[in-house]
Amino acid sequence: MISCGVSLLLSALVILSGIKISISWAYLIVIIVSIMMNQIESKFTCMAYVMPTIFIIDEVFVLSGLKSHYFNLAYVEMILLVGILHCIEGILTLSYGGNRNWAIMTYRGKKVAGGYQAYGKWLIPLLLFSINGIYIPIVAAVVYSNASFVLTPRAKARIMGSWIFVYGLVIIVIGYLTSLGDLPLLFSMISMPILHEILFAIDTHIEQGELLYPYPKQGIRVMDFKGAVPSRIGKMDIEKGDIILKINESRVNTEEEYRAVLINKNMKLVLQKLSGAITVVQYTYEELEEMKLVFLPPI
Secondary structure, three states: OOOHHHHHHHHHHHOOOOOOOOOOHEEEEEEEHHHHOOOOOHHHHHHHHHHHHHHHHHHHHHOOOOOOOOOOOOHHHHHHHHHHHHHHHHHHEEEEEEOOOEEEEEEEEEEEEEEEEEEEEEEEEEEEEEEEEEEEEEEEEEEEEEEEEOOOOHHHHHHHHHHHHHHHHHHHHHHHHOOOOOOOOHHHHHHHHHHHHHHHHHHHHHOOOOOEEOOOOOOEEEEEOOOOOOOOOOOOOOOOEEEEEEOOOOOOOOOHHHHHHOOOEEEEEEEEOOOEEEEEEOOOHHHHHHHHHEEEOOO
């Protein structure tokens, strides 16, 4: 619901400002170039890369005296569209970007570390395009995909969502200044991918921090649940990132040791939370089997 509300609000502001993109067959080239660039790398399907690429091809045709009507695109309006979509993506990422995630692992030098791949995809209704002067609704897809090894998925999504939103605002300002003639179109087009790469640089910088899910010196770290996620009302539960130190006073340092001490009755698990706090929870054999815990593999 929030995606519809935000996108409709931004669409209304765009309509009031008089921005309108007339649909023509020329826009098929956007789809074609996007598909081709996806073969190079998935991030290049973003309009922040596609539109500058089309613009450069267009300029080459112009300089070669081969200008084609297939390149008659509303470049300034498309810059504004890129900004609007990233503002929406930023808000959705900040709010929901970390909700869907799954465990992954990596090596930092000789050290193994666990992390989470977060993924979010939202369909965004927009009123920006028109046929014969009449606005028609279109649906755009925005995607957030991010791996985190130093922050929880939700914490990482809040940070990156904020930066994505700032990026969108900056692109909207650039598009507006371009429409006034205060910025050359070439500068504005080149700015989009360059500033977008800064987002990846920020993400890379964040990931240089201290690992949040390193392989523990003692115990085994829970990274995911292949089965049912624990949700016992009013009781402390195992959470992603927790370290199981003991089961019924028996230390466990490998998955094999974990399996060996499981018994068919209530079991007391000593956990170390991400905060470092030690807590004790109780589960039955059936509950643990139903959760199908996924552990960070050994080095």
